[in-house]
Each structure stands twice: as C-alpha cells, then as structure tokens.
Amino acid sequence: MSMALSERSWCVVVPHHPQGARAARHRLAAELSAAVPAPLLADAVAVLAELVGNAVRHADPLPGGVIRVAWRLCPGVDNDTVEVRVTDGGANGDPRPRTVGPDSLDGRGLSIVAALADRWGVNRDGLGQSVWAQLS
Template structure:
C-alpha cells in the first residue's frame, strides 16, 4: 500500500494505492478509518467507509487495474466557496469497456445495488476519465 498526504490551508488530502483484489478493499477501509476518525462524525464515517468499499469492489469486479496492478483511493477534506465542509472520496482504476451506471435490482437480485447505495449515502457522485484512468467519486457534507 503506497500513500501520499498533503495539507494546504483548509484542504487536507490523502491518496493511497491498494492491490486490485479484495485484500486491497480491506486495507483501504482500515486506513480510511484510521485517517478520518476524529475528523468527521462517527456515523458519517460509517457511510464513507461503506461507499469506498463499494466503489473499490466495483473497480475490482468490473475494471482493469492501474499500472502495477493497483487501484488508487484518494480523499480530501475541503471548504466550499460558501464555507461548508465537504469530504470527497475518489477511486481510480484502469477503466472498463463501459462506464459505471446504476442498474435496477429487484428484491431477488444478488447484485446490482452498489451505485444505488452510493447515491443514497453520498450527497452526490459522478465519474471522470483522464489519462491516468477512470475515477468514480462521491461527496459528503460535513455538518
């Protein structure tokens, strides 16, 4: 697991690379919990960790890894122009044939609920594609 941390005034950010397999999800959850405990409410931290686990699991299941067989997780605490505090989490992978999309999942479906969970727990979410890969991000309001 490779990690980078930056602080710049009202912005605190962290980035780490984890293996493109289930052990990477576990390592990321632990690190995220260690880093954010005390910085955000415990109830919100549970939501954030759930969303990150979902995004990482989706990347493992549906996308290629970045070079080196990893997925990048980053997060940043920042203030908006209106002085609200926001936490953004971002998972970057090597991309897939199709982009992430919410799918309908019936009561008997065994999968297909992941992005619905993300949408329900986060203030907003979206995707970006650039030269380094494909990212799915989610934002949380810190009251």
Template sequence: MSTAVVASKAWCVVVPHQPRGARVARRRLSTALAGSVSRDRLADAMAIAAELVGNAVRHAAPLPGGVIRVAWRLLTGGGVLIRVTDGGSAKSPQVRPPSIDAVDGRGLAIVSALATSWGVDRDGLGQCVWAELSS
C-alpha cells in the first residue's frame, strides 16, 4: 500500500455477503462521494467497489455475521482509497487471464486497469483487498 495515505474524510459500511452487497456498497459510496470527486473518478470508484465486493461474495468467506466490510477514504489531493474486507479465502486474489468465451474472471483486471495501485492485506481474521485511485 502507499506509504503516505492521508485521509480528509472516511466512511465504512457493512454489506451482506450476497450479490446485492455490491449494489448496496456502490450506492453508499456514490452518495458519500458525490460532489467531492469528479464524475469520472466517482464512476471508477463505484466500479472498483462493485468488483471487489463481487469477488468477496464469489470467492471468500464472510466476516462474522455474514457480512463484508467496505471502507473508503477521500485522500488529501483528491484520490480515493477503497478497502473491502472479508473472511478470507484459500487462494490469494490475483489477476487471471479469462478465456475468450468466459462470462466472468475479469474483476481484478478491471480493478488493476482503473486503480493507481491495488493489493491484499491479510491478518488473523481474514483479508482486505484495497485499491487506490489517484486524483
């Protein structure tokens, strides 16, 4: 993760470990950041949040209570840091090339294309996949 992350505002929501969790996260993030970042930056942040929550639902265990934690920070300078924390999975999240006819498998490639940087932090409780968008 970047070494000098300074937040001017921060939010955290808990969403269900279900496909609708991505919609809930996208809606909350959009409401919170509207007017604080450009439309393009907001669209990128919403896409990243949806992809990360979707991946957590498909590939990872939930946190206790059957939830996923989604947090984001408006960084000094206009960037956005998004963190999605789940109960972890057997395999570490990584970009994988999908087959030409695959209907899924592009989530982290999309995150990688939109974000300035992204990564995975693990602790004893699970994992956090984060992505940073520069201003």
C-alpha cells in the first residue's frame, strides 16, 4: 500500500562509470522505499540499473563525464506510476532491444526494460539523449 503523496521528482548526476549505476540504484531505492510497493520499487531499480548500464557501455557522457538520472513518482488512485529517465551524451543509432541467444553474455538490457515497464522510449534534445521508462 502506498502513502498518500503528491507527484514528486528527483534528479541526480552520477559518474559515467559502472559505479554511477550503483549510486543511482541506491538513491532511487532510498527515496522511494517508503512511497511505493516493494515489487514496483524492485522493478524500478532494475530498469534504472539497465538504463544507466547501457548509457555507460554504449553512449558518450554528458559534459563533465556524467550521466543525468531522474525519476518521478505519480501516485494514483489504483496504482502508482514511477518514471525513470537516464540522459547521456548520445550514441550512434537508436537504442533498441536485441535478439540474443541463451549463451550470450550481454544484450538483454532493453528486453528487460521492455518486459518490466509499461512503456519506454527515447528522446533527444540539444543536451543529449534520454531513455525513459514508465512502470506501474
């Protein structure tokens, strides 16, 4: 059961490094642990980890060698929605799920995001590329 909250949002900057994913996961979990049901929090943490990991592995950093990580909580009558967004300096081509075999060591990140999220997408602006996902 979620607490009665109004819409809230957070934005943090983490290093364009695998440790950035750890910092983002811990911050999101700390901020939302009392506000959303545990299964939704677990899915949001997993999606955020995949998106930050993809940004570190496949995209350029923003100026300063960082990635911008944001999330928004939209409490609802029947369920809460969490939107996570990871902004980086962009990569060649659009992020898209890949088809990989059972022995592949990687390549499942966006398939995991698509399976856990209600919807996800990519936006570009003059500052970089954002990959976002909404979960409820």
